Amino acid sequence: MGGMSPLFRRAPAPQERLVTLIRKPGCHLCEDARRVIEKVCGDLGVPWESRDITEDRELYDTYWEQIPVVLVDGEQHTFWRVDESRLRKALTK
Secondary structure (H helix, E strand, C coil): CCCCCCHHHCCCCCCCCCCCEEEEECCCCHHHHHHHHHHHHHHHHCCEEEHHHHCHHHHHHCHHHHHHHHECCCEEECCCCCCHHHHHHHCCC
């Protein structure tokens, strides 16, 4: 029995993408960002997570001036305002 195990052939995404929203409580821009991320990731079937900078010293030190920050696969994609079409493009390239 040759060939790849079906485990490794999960369509449609060639590799697992991950979007991370770095936010803080009571932040209106964070809510706006969350809505865009939910919509785009929902459409594309991409997993996303939300991280609170008040619970993570390292995130706080890195990003406190830029909240909300959006990471795609751990790399900074944008901050403050999330552009839906730009995020969609980043996840489908």
